[in-house]
Amino acid sequence: MVAISITSLRKNYGDVAVLRDIDLEVADGEFVVLVGPSGCGKSTLLRCIAGLAAIDGGEIRFDGRRVDALPPQERNLSMVFQNYALYPHLTVRENLAFSLRVKRLPREEIVRRVAWAAELLAIEPYLDRRPRALSGGQRQRVAMGRAMVKHANAFLFDEPLSNLDAKLRVQMRKDIHKLQRAINVTSVYVTHDQVEAMTMGDRIVVMNGGHIEQIGKPMELYADPATQFVAGFIGSPPMNLLPGRAEGTAVTLADGTTLRTAIGHGGPVTVGIRPEHLLEGGGGPNVITLPVRDMQELGGSVSYFADLAGSEIEACEPRPTAVSEGRITIAIDPARILLFDEAGGRIR
């Protein structure tokens, strides 16, 4: 297991810069999730770490040793691909043993490691089957096993759960997390699913347009987003974002509604309020009654949709108590209101 250190990494495809100024430190044994929308460069960054894509500038180091010029064969990594990429003509046992055979490990050692992974992943009954005779979840486990037997420097995951159905995905999410803890291997995990990122990562790297927006622990990103992009991307349901104009500690929205904030500022701003914070500021200065347009009951919580200053906002609470006669009274604690400037940066 190694610590991964990336400094000033750049990657271009032709004239297009797909990654710029990437600085990232992954501690030994840490589970870091790269998350962002499609095309943000997260998979490319993972491929650069793996050695499957050459970089155009910067450095990648494993435990201080520079590796960015090494081919993938010499980086001693394990990778789990989105489509599993199992060798279709080999049995599960041979798939697991492939990297060990390449390394010319003794036969007994290969048998021992394959048995260890098979037991841990509960794939022993399928060892003599070929991948095509396995279900999606079983293939996923074999891909995990192939990564585990190698005792690699680090694990790289490229959206490994996106081909599974919702229920299996939740189960595998827990399993992968548990396994990573058990063998304590440095892991870099790419996903576009922020729920996956929040539940699995020790730290999350939010990427957008080829650069890193923010790096932090899941709850840090949720509670203290550095940019409007992170605020809108992290959290489910997403944060309500409304345009307005700030004067001191008052923000006037498009329709003239004024909200009191805890931060003073002047000029155009974007107001950010999480749906779960819209109903908890009772007795404070920001109490507004709005007609409810729509509501969704999700079992564990209820979401209400209403219009505020020309934008649709979502408010949610655990129990359906807030509505009376089709109207909802929202009450926002000024300390819960986040402000972002025109460039999307956080105003503190």
Next chain:
Amino acid sequence: MTEPLPRSPRSVWLARLWLALAILFFVLPILYLLSTSFKAPDDVLQGRFFPTDPTLANYPAAFGHVPVASMIRNSVLVSILSAAITLLLTVPATYAMVKLGFMRTIIPNITLASYVAPPVIALIPLFFLMQRVHLIDTIAGLALVYGIMNIPVAFWLLRSFVRAIPDEIDEAAWIDGASYWRTLVRIALPLLVPGIVATALICIILSYNELLFASSMTFGESSRTITVGMSLFQGERLVNFGQMAAASFAGMVPVYVIAVFFQRYLIGGLTQGSVK
């Protein structure tokens, strides 16, 4: 594979009729050849489809006139050897180009350009080259020429087969520590078997049917191929059609055996890449 759509019995019968006519169109020359091989010289000149007085005499006469059996043997040897040479060069080259991006834009252009050029252009230079290395009038020499000549065809056929292997499978092998050669041999080759078989068959058929280079580079019984043999029946003043038909029919057999037994691979090779 898509499910067949429902069709009316009338359209099914029309389709069958159309297919029968198409098959007849392609089979008729071969049937005529077969029929001619049983005709006496005078009978051939009558131009009737069926022999009036069928005779088997053409077969022993043909095999006596030119060494048909050894020529067929030479043809088979040359075609198999040349296909082996083609594949040995083309499989690694195609893999390197498709998966490692080696000369990705140049190779397809070069192969296409060399394939569209008339083969006769290469005849004289190749003749002298072969003479210089003492491979003229040998099976090995002809196989080498065919082996290189068929590279463009093999490349275009194999390219779509190599592309059909998901990149992640090769990448997984590299990450597992396998060298590019080992990945080719252990991972890609087993997955390429249907493509390699199809390409080999097509190269064998092309080599087997080739006449131009064979007629200029082989002179003796030990190296002449059956296509050259058939052309030998054409005398200065007289063409012995009956014997020629008999020799042609015997010479066709190996190719037809391939076509019948390996149909599945051949069709796979020719249609690969046409649909996703």
